[in-house]
């Protein structure tokens with residue numbers, strides 16, 4: 001949609017079909033940032049909300065978790081038919097908890113996710129990544145998503161959680177179904193609710209058994225840490241514990257995968273940036289930040305006002321929801337110079353692709369390290385890559401996904 | 417200018433140290449330690465960048 005055709009009355013930034021067909025509605029977001037950065041949205045099949053599109057507003061909202069609750073409405077969900085009930089009584093995990101409870105739950109594992117702690121995982125992540133690349137060495141045509149980008153994040157989190165290798169494929173399937181439930185490719189029930197529920201129950205049962213085992217024989221893995229956790233002196237309730245695992249498995253998967261896929265795509269479409277990175281490896285870290293800004297895999301999370309308040313010139317009433325559109329903030333002209341330019345040397349890069357404040361992505365440092373290892377391997381071993389067909393997008397207005405990205409390429413054997 | 421770090425929020429993400437190494441030092445306890453409580457005006461821009469880059473929004477400037 002070109003800027004001229006957009007008007008405040010007709011724009012839609014939340015319909016999953018739009019995302020499946022066109023990708024992110026950047027033209028619409030740009031229009032909103034300029035004309036109505038805090039925009040009231042009423043669409044079929046979902047409760048109304050304010051679309052927040054400016055970087056500064058997202059930061060202000062996210063750092064006031066007492067004023068803006070996440071527990072009341074986690075995200076804007078748009079079911080296919082109005083009769084479907086909101087499928088979200090389900091989990092209770094740190095992502096949908098408010099303070100002070102949120103801090104108690106986050107503290108259980110946060111020490112495992114600092115830059116220092118994740119650095120120690122580098123050899124394992126390298127081994128996983130190398131194996132994935134070895135598996136496609138010499139192949140001239142592949143689907144980058146199913147062959148490469150989907151494999152690393154799942155393996156890493158499975159390893160961290162101490163899930164035995166034989167169960168990784170099953171875990172992968174459930175994860176796809178939990179996040180991509182509204183996409184027909186990942187539905188195995190008759191509709192998205194059924195698929196979603198089935199996957200969720202599968203994961204719950206699986207981790208229930210794993211917890212039992214890790215309670216008897218604790219290891220150094222995350223499952224053992226969560227299984228042994230105490231909240232205010234008492235064991236974590238079973239439902240909360242299983243939700244914790246579900247969050248850890250799901251949160252780092254599709255997101256890191258899509259940053260990887262979108263990152264290669266950006267390098268293919270900006271060959272001079274690929275060259276630059278090849279010549280100067282010191283650009284790897286800023287390049288990863290730029291890939292994360294550029295792709296911004298999480299489209300939105302929401303907050304709901306606990307009291308009447310104001311954002312810019314708009315009065316937000318208690319009980320009203322604000323929807324934080326991260327990809328829009330990451331193209332904000334007031335924060336980023338040439339926001340629509342992919343620049344692997346961009347610095348500073350205060351993007352909010354991992355959120356900010358109270359719920360700042362717990363796995364951000366892990367995701368950064370995974371991406372660093374993957375792109376280091378890629379730059380070393382992938383001689384070239386070209387798109388060999390149209391990319392297929394996930395039908396979701398929550399996680400922006402590329403389901404399939406066929407490429408022609410040449411991947412060399414590892415050097416040593 | 418006075419700088420304060422909310423240690424309950426700080427999770428050792430190290431962004432502050434990258435922005436203003438003269439002022440912030442993240443140690444083995446994964447917490448940001450202040451190398452100076454009252455940095456000189458000449459460091460204001462760097463500290464402001466640290467405030468902005470801190471993912472947990474744990475840093476405030478007073479004055």
Ligand code: HEM
Pocket residue numbers: 062070094095096106157247248251252253255256259292296297298301302326352353354355356358359360361362363364366367
């Ligand atoms: C490029 C990859 C990733 C992106 C773009 C991403 C994005 C996000 C965003 C935007 C949030 C904040 C939600 C909010 O403020 O409402 C978040 C939270 C979270 N992420 Fe990530 N994430 C990524 C990778 C990971 C990984 C690898 C893990 C691994 C465990 C993970 C675990 C979590 C958890 C547990 C939360 C909830 C934190 C809380 O509520 O305190 N993420 N993520």
Ligand code: SF4
Pocket residue numbers: 421425426427428429430431432433440442447448469470471472473474475
């Ligand atoms: S950037 Fe923020 S969270 Fe990270 S170490 Fe510094 S003060 Fe702590």
